[in-house]
Amino acid sequence: MSTILDGKKISEMRLEILKEEIEDSGLYPRLATVIVGSDPASQMYVRMKHRACEGVGIGSVGVELPADTTTQGVLDAVNRLNRDPDINGILVQLPLPKGVDSERVIAAVSPDKDVDGYHPENMGLLFSGKPRFTSCTPTGIMTLLFEYKIPVAGVRAVVVGRSIDVGRPMSALLTNADATVTLCHSKTRNLNEEIRRADILVSAIGKAHFIQPEMVKPGAVVIDVGINQLNGKLVGDVDFAAVKDIASAITPVPGGVGPMTIATLMENTFRAAKERSCDSAL
Numbered sequence: 326m327s328t329i330l331d332g333k334k335i336s337e338m339r340l341e342i343l344k345e346e347i348e349d350s351g352l353y354p355r356l357a358t359v360i361v362g363s364d365p366a367s368q369m370y371v372r373m374k375h376r377a378c379e380g381v382g383i384g385s386v387g388v389e390l391p392a393d394t395t396t397q398g399v400l401d402a403v404n405r406l407n408r409d410p411d412i413n414g415i416l417v418q419l420p421l422p423k424g425v426d427s428e429r430v431i432a433a434v435s436p437d438k439d440v441d442g443y444h445p446e447n448m449g450l451l452f453s454g455k456p457r458f459t460s461c462t463p464t465g466i467m468t469l470l471f472e473y474k475i476p477v478a479g480v481r482a483v484v485v486g487r488s489i490d491v492g493r494p495m496s497a498l499l500t501n502a503d504a505t506v507t508l509c510h511s512k513t514r515n516l517n518e519e520i521r522r523a524d525i526l527v528s529a530i531g532k533a534h535f536i537q538p539e540m541v542k543p544g545a546v547v548i549d550v551g552i553n554q555l556n557g558k559l560v561g562d563v564d565f566a567a568v569k570d571i572a573s574a575i576t577p578v579p580g581g582v583g584p585m586t587i588a589t590l591m592e593n594t595f596r597a598a599k600e601r602s603c604d605s606a607l
C-alpha cells in the first residue's frame with residue numbers, strides 16, 4: 326500500500342503558516358493577475374488564485390484584457406504593473422491567445438515581480454544553481470517531497486515532459502537537490518525503459534492514464550502533474566488505481582500537485598513583498 330502524497334492537506338498547512346507570517350510581518354503583499362480572453366479554464370485558475378490570496382491576507386488585482394488585445398497591449402498592461410509600487414507579484418495567465426507573443430510578454434515582467442519564475446533571468450538563475458523565483462508547480466512538488474521526507478539526493482529521477490513551466494524547471498530543481506535526472510519528451514527513445522528506471526517519476530505530459538503499472542519501478546515515488554479529462558472525470562497522466570499498489574508514494578489527481586502550485590504562488594508573492602520591503606529600507 327503506497328503513501329498518498331496529500332497535496333491538499335500539505336498546501337492547507339503551509340497556507341495557514343503563511344497567513345500567520347504575513348500577519349506578523351505587517352506587510353500587505355499584493356499580486357496582480359493578467360488574463361487575456363475568456364478561456365474558461367484560465368478564468369477558473371485565476372479565480373482560484375485570487376481566492377487563495379484572500380485566504381492568506383494577500384491583496385489581489387485582476388487585469389482582464391479582451392481576446393483580440395495585441396502583444397503591445399499586453400506589454401503595456403504588464404509595464405503599468407511593473408511600475409506600480411503597490412504590486413509585488415505579477416502573474417500572466419498562460420496560454421495567451423495565439424496572436425500574442427508569449428515570450429515577449431514573459432520577458433517583460435520585472436524579474437523581481439516574476440512570482441511565476443518564467444522570466445529568462447529567473448530561469449537562468451535556477452539553471453545556474455542559484456534560484457530566486459522558481460516556477461510554482463515544480464517548486465510545489467519539491468515542497469511536497471520535502472514535507473513527506475522523501476530523499477532526493479543521489480536518487481534517479483525521471484521527468485517526462487520538457488515544457489518551460491513544468492518539465493524543464495523540475496529537472497533543474499531536482500538536479501539542484503542532487504538527484505540524477507533524466508528529462509524525457511516525445512522524441513525520447515525507449516521511453517518506457519527510461520521511465521522504469523525512475524526512483525522518482527514526475528509525469529507532466531498531459532495525456533490521460535499514459536503511465537501504466539508495467540512502466541513503473543516497484544517502490545518508485547510517482548508525481549502526477551497532468552490534468553486531463555477522461556469520460557467526464559478529471560484524471561492525471563498516471564493510471565492512479567493501477568499504479569498506486571506498485572509505487573511507494575503517489576500523488577492523486579485532483580488533490581496532489583495542483584494545490585501545491587497555488588500554495589507556492591502565495592509563498593513566492595510574500596517573498597517578493599519581503600524582498601521589496603528590504604530593498605526600500607536600504
Ligand SMILES: NC(=O)c1ccc[n+]([C@@H]2O[C@H](COP(=O)([O-])OP(=O)(O)OC[C@H]3O[C@@H](n4cnc5c(N)ncnc54)[C@H](OP(=O)(O)O)[C@@H]3O)[C@@H](O)[C@H]2O)c1
Nearest residue numbers: 462486487488491510511529530531550551552582583586
Ligand atoms: N497541477 C498543476 O498545477 C499543473 C500545472 C501546469 C500544468 N499542468 C498539467 O500538466 C500537463 C503538462 O503541462 P505542460 O504545460 O507541461 O504541457 P506542454 O507544454 O504541452 O508539454 C508537454 C510535454 O510533454 C511531452 N510529451 C507529450 N506527449 C508525450 C509522449 N507521448 N511521450 C513523451 N513525452 C510527451 C512533450 O514533448 P515535446 O516537447 O517533445 O513536444 C512536452 O515536452 C498538462 O496536463 C497540464 O494541464 C498541471
